[in-house]
Amino acid sequence: QVQLVESGGGLVQTGGSLRLSCVASGPAIRTYTMGWFRQGPGKEHEFVAYISQGPGDTYYTDSVKGRFTISRDNAKNTVYLEMNSLKPDDTAVYYCAANLKGATYKYRGQGTQVTVSS
Numbered sequence: 001q002v003q004l005v006e007s008g009g010g011l012v013q014t015g016g017s018l019r020l021s022c023v024a025s026g027p028a029i030r031t032y033t034m035g036w037f038r039q040g041p042g043k044e045h046e047f048v049a050y051i052s053q054g055p056g057d058t059y060y061t062d063s064v065k066g067r068f069t070i071s072r073d074n075a076k077n078t079v080y081l082e083m084n085s086l087k088p089d090d091t092a093v094y095y096c097a098a099n100l101k102g103a104t105y106k107y108r109g110q111g112t113q114v115t116v117s118s
Helices: none
Strands: 003-007 010-013 017-024 036-038 044-050 058-060 068-073 079-084 091-098 112-117
Touching: 003 091, 010 036, 017 036, 017 091, 017 112, 036 068, 036 079, 044 068, 044 079
Parallel strands: 010 112
Antiparallel strands: 003 017, 017 079, 036 044, 036 091, 044 058, 068 079, 091 112
16 A cells, blocks of 8 residues: 655746655555646646656656656655646646556545646
8 A cells, every 4th residue: 555645735926836745655666657647626637747667757748748847766755746837727736646557546645735826
């Protein structure tokens, strides 16, 4: 059983930056593909980014490409999401997920709120 705890959310102005962290406890995450999802007000749950096990290949949804960067530190059992040039449309609860298979996952954290003011 993997437990995930996100942190780093907050209120930021348009154009600002935030760095989200996701610390995992339980089994080491190095064998899992890890990812971030989000759900904005009145919106559906949405995939944001993933980073694969092993070589750490990354993939992003189109709306965040060039602005967000996902990374992992297996020694710290931690995954990060660096978010730059934030827009009001990025406002959402951001969730860390583990053991992704396509758009599904086996484990998910409780989420951290990101609010971008215009």
